[in-house]
Structure formats: C-alpha cells, structure tokens
Amino acid sequence: MIAAPEAVVRSLEESIRAQGFGLGFDLVGITTLGRVETAPHFEEWLARGYAGEMHYLPKWADKCRDSRLPYEGATSAIVVALDYGGAEPSGPVARYARGDDYHDVLDAKLRELHAWIAAEMGREVRGRAYVDTGPLLERDLARHAGLGWFGKNTNLIHPKLGSFFFLGALLLELDLAPDAPFKSDHCGTCTRCIDACPTGAIVEPRVLDATKCISYLTIEAKGEIPAEFREQIGELIYGCDICQDVCPWNEKFARALPEGSPFAAREIIAGKSARELATEIFALDDEGYRAAFRNSPMKRAKLRGLKRNAAVVLGNMDGGRLRAPTLPTRNP
Ligand code: B12
Ligand code: SF4
Ligand code: SF4
Numbered sequence: 552m553i554a555a556p557e558a559v560v561r562s563l564e565e566s567i568r569a570q571g572f573g574l575g576f577d578l579v580g581i582t583t584l585g586r587v588e589t590a591p592h593f594e595e596w597l598a599r600g601y602a603g604e605m606h607y608l609p610k611w612a613d614k615c616r617d618s619r620l621p622y623e624g625a626t627s628a629i630v631v632a633l634d635y636g637g638a639e640p641s642g643p644v645a646r647y648a649r650g651d652d653y654h655d656v657l658d659a660k661l662r663e664l665h666a667w668i669a670a671e672m673g674r675e676v677r678g679r680a681y682v683d684t685g686p687l688l689e690r691d692l693a694r695h696a697g698l699g700w701f702g703k704n705t706n707l708i709h710p711k712l713g714s715f716f717f718l719g720a721l722l723l724e725l726d727l728a729p730d731a732p733f734k735s736d737h738c739g740t741c742t743r744c745i746d747a748c749p750t751g752a753i754v755e756p757r758v759l760d761a762t763k764c765i766s767y768l769t770i771e772a773k774g775e776i777p778a779e780f781r782e783q784i785g786e787l788i789y790g791c792d793i794c795q796d797v798c799p800w801n802e803k804f805a806r807a808l809p810e811g812s813p814f815a816a817r818e819i820i821a822g823k824s825a826r827e828l829a830t831e832i833f834a835l836d837d838e839g840y841r842a843a844f845r846n847s848p849m850k851r852a853k854l855r856g857l858k859r860n861a862a863v864v865l866g867n868m869d870g871g872r873l874r875a876p877t878l879p880t881r882n883p
Contacts, residue, residue, distance in 0.1 A: 637715025645790025
C-alpha cells in the first residue's frame with residue numbers, strides 16, 4: 552500500500568510570514584506588544600532637544616512607553632521591512648524619496664495582509680497598519696520582532712539586508728506566537744558612520760541630534776537652513792544617505808531595485824546631477840511642482856522647502872564645481 556502524502560500543516564504564524572513574503576516584504580517578524588524597553592532613550596532624546604521642530608514627537612511620548620497603547624485591544628504586531636534599493640547610485644535625493652511615497656506603498660500591502668488574516672480566521676480581526684503614522688517607536692518594535700539591531704548610525708540593520716529598508720507594523724487584536732528579539736550587536740568597534748557624518752549629527756553611538764542632521768534640515772525644518780550647516784549639505788537636495796552608504800553591512804548586502812519598483816526614481820530626478828535638479832526645482836511653479844511630485848514623499852518639504860534646498864545646493868557650487876568638501880558616495 553502506498554502511504555498518502557502527509558499534509559503540510561502550517562501554523563498561523565508561518566502562514567502569515569509566507570503571505571507577507573508573497574506580498575513582497577523582505578522581512579516579516581512577529582512580536583508581542585507591551586512595555587517598550589528603549590522608551591527611556593526616546594524620552595532622554597526629547598529632553599535634550601534633539602527633536603527640534605518635530606513637534607509631533609513629544610506628543611507621542613506617553614503612548615511610546617507601551618506598544619499596547621496606540622491601538623486599544625491590540626496584543627501582537629506583525630512587523631515588516633521593505634527594501635528601497637541601497638545599491639542604486641548615490642545622488643542629490645536620498646534613495647528612499649526618489650519614487651512613490653513609502654507610506655502609501657507599505658500601508659496598502661499591510662492592509663492586504665490584514666484582510667487576508669481576517670479571511671483566514673473567518674472573522675473580523677481588529678487592528679491597524681502603522682507606517683510612521685502613530686506613536687510607535689518602529690525601530691524598537693522591529694528589533695523586538697527579530698528584524699535587526701540598532702546601528703551606531705541609529706538605523707536598524709539586518710545581517711543579510713543591511714539598513715536600506717522601510718519599516719511598517721500591523722497591530723492586531725490577536726494572540727500570535729512571537730519571534731525571538733534580535734539580541735546581538737554587529738557594529739563592533741566600527742565607527743565609520745560617526746566619522747563620515749558631515750555635520751557631526753551622531754553625537755554618541757546610537758544617538759542622533761536631529762537638529763544637525765541633513766535629513767532633518769532638508770525635510771523637516773521649516774525655516775532657513777542655519778549658515779553653519781549650508782556648506783556641509785554639499786549637493787544634497789533632499790535627505791541624506793551618507794551614514795548608511797559607508798556602513799560595511801550595506802556595502803555587502805545593499806540591493807538594486809527590482810524592475811517596476813514603486814521606489815524607482817521619477818522623471819524629474821532620474822539621472823540628474825545636483826545642479827540640473829536644483830535648477831529645475833528652482834524654475835517650478837505650483838502646477839509644475841504638483842505634476843512632477845505627485846505621490847512623492849518629497850511633498851513633505853513643500854515647493855518652498857525644495858526651492859530653499861535647491862538654493863543652498865546651487866550656492867555650494869562654483870563654476871560647476873562643488874565648493875563643499877567631497878561627500879562619500881557609493882556607486883558614483
Ligand atoms: C523622527 C524620525 C527621523 C528624524 C530623526 C531620526 C532619528 N534617528 O531619531 C530624521 C528626520 C533626522 C530622520 C532621518 C531619517 N530617517 Co527617519 N524616522 C523618524 C521616525 C518618525 C521616528 C524616529 C524616532 O523615534 N527617533 C527618536 C530616537 C530616540 O529614536 P531612534 O533613533 O529610532 O532610536 C531608538 C533606538 O536606537 C534606541 N536607542 C536610542 N538611543 C540608544 C542608546 C543605546 C545605548 C541603545 C542600546 C539604544 C538606543 O531607542 C530609540 C527608541 O526606540 C521614524 C518612524 C517611527 N515611527 O519610528 C522614522 C524612521 C526611523 N526613519 C527612517 C528613515 C529611512 C530615515 C532616513 C534614512 C531618511 C533619509 N535618507 O534621509 C534618515 C536616517 C537618519 C538616521 N541616521 O537616523 C526609517 C528607518 C528604517 C531603518 N532601517 O532603521 C523609519 C523607521 C521610517 C520607516 N517607517 O521606515 N528620521
Ligand atoms: S543622515 Fe547624513 S547628516 Fe544625518 S546622521 Fe546620517 S550622515 Fe549625518
Ligand atoms: S557604519 Fe559601522 S558603526 Fe555605523 S552602523 Fe554600520 S557597522 Fe555600525
């Protein structure tokens with residue numbers, strides 16, 4: 552008699568992971584919600600004034616202490632990472648911001664995952680997707696779900712993916728078996744990111760003074776860029792990837808974007824030098840801006856902020872050559 556093949560029985564957690572990978576996520580982890588170990592670091596960071604004008608962050612503080620607070624009744628989180636192409640060439644716009652808005656891309660995939668779980672359970676499962684959209688310390692949650700360690704540049708790093716990925720979380724009113732938290736630290740004695748930061752924004756390992764960070768200065772800060780930072784901004788029009796570019800984990804594991812990725816550079820950015828892009832931005836009117844940056848995360852700085860940044864970059868140029876110190880780049 553021939554034995555019938557054994558049915559493959561998957562746990563719900565395994566099925567969720569498989570479904571997450573099927574939706575295109577690069578990492579999927581599960582964690583139980585509760586007290587947030589690193590909340591005291593967040594509070595200390597706020598107390599030192601490192602959040603600058605990001606006034607939404609102090610408002611998060613109370614709920615950040617316990618990850619059960621943002622969504623009442625939730626007990627578990629599925630935490631995901633989506634790669635945004637760290638092996639793409641360096642350029643005047645940080646890689647994460649060249650294509651479509653990651654909030655929308657991750658949110659749509661997390662909602663699909665949520666709907667799939669409800670269908671699988673045969674009942675409604677209360678929950679909500681978060682992608683920078685609420686009082687959650689996402690790197691902390693991701694480390695807890697086993698997705699990586701806190702690098703000295705403060706980014707979460709995975710030992711086989713590097714750090715050029717977005718994070719998102721689905722908080723659910725559903726008990727799931729958690730993955731093991733990521734315990735080890737693979738930075739060792741390396742200090743490349745701290746040494747390479749043009750503005751000295753990484754004031755201690757794993758502590759970033761956002762008010763000095765080029766990402767903050769070109770995206771979040773609303774007023775003038777303080778004169779002391781203008782030259783260090785060099786040719787960066789929006790965001791900054793330097794402390795990730797120099798990281799050995801990215802040198803080894805950063806990936807190119809797959810064909811058709813929503814994060815591929817849009818027309819106004821693709822292949823443009825800093826001078827070309829800054830000049831184009833400078834010439835945009837409201838209508839041109841809306842057309843060029845539809846669904847772009849760069850709309851966060853508004854046209855006014857983009858023109859301010861373009862002016863700083865053009866000011867850093869002298870006869871077509873950059874006056875500022877040469878910034879480390881990869882894949883030039
Ligand atoms: C505010 C913010 C910023 C600010 C401040 C960044 C910062 N490092 O604090 C600015 C505008 C500068 C910024 C820049 C960038 N950001 Co941002 N940002 C956020 C946001 C909304 C909150 C981060 C936060 O809470 N900061 C406060 C500090 C205290 O928290 P933290 O740096 O995460 O530190 C935690 C741990 O490191 C630990 N910790 C802190 N100190 C210490 C000390 C020790 C000894 C130890 C053990 C632990 C420890 O505790 C902290 C709290 O959990 C998150 C989304 C979210 N909701 O979490 C995205 C997020 C962190 N950003 C992201 C990205 C992609 C970027 C940029 C790469 C974009 C760019 N290219 O310009 C840069 C990277 C700059 C950098 N080196 O961090 C991703 C990071 C993904 C990843 N792999 O880590 C996130 C998660 C958004 C997302 N959903 O994908 N960002
Ligand atoms: S993103 Fe740029 S400015 Fe900010 S800490 Fe990293 S290297 Fe420094
Ligand atoms: S550059 Fe070095 S110290 Fe900085 S995050 Fe990467 S491994 Fe850690």
